[in-house]
Amino acid sequence: MCTGLAAGFGFFAYQLWPLVPTSVAHRVLEVAVPVAIGVVCVLAALVLMAAAVASAFGRGWRYRRYRRRWVKALDKVGLVTEKRGELVVPRLRSVSVHDDGGEVLRVRMLEGQSPKDWDNRAARLARAFGAASGRISWDPDHMDEVRLVLTRRRSPKFAPKVRFQVKGAA
Incomplete structure (x- = not known):
């Protein structure tokens, strides 16, 4: 009109x-x-x-990519608890880019969890999110928060080409 x-x-x-x-x-x-x-x-x-x-x-596409699978992945590795019939899930605070091309997920742990619990499950979490490897780091001043550092798999398209030579071949 x-x-x-x-x-x-x-x-x-x-x-x-x-x-x-x-x-x-x-x-x-x-x-x-x-x-x-x-x-x-x-x-x-x-x-x-x-x-x-x-x-x-804005949280951006990286945050949304992890948030979509967050509850299911943490439930599979045993980092969720149940209170009064409801799942209580650790909170994903932020996702940022790491120096080595991976990503850092800042997570607020639940009561009763320790960084050691997360460290024991880092490799399984990395697999759940499609990363090559994962490790946990934390700051002693903020013991309620851990950082899950995921290293992404390198795409075969961009991987360096390696040439093999067979000894004794003519």
């Missing part, structure tokens, strides 16, 4: 434009063009700010 009104107004203005005195037409254009440019710049700035805020505060 709004586009129809705008189109109708534009057609009406186009029909009446030759009747407007030249001095008035120039004044309208002198005001309308800078205002239109300003509106476009403000809208572009708002779009860029929204994108920056979304990337800074």
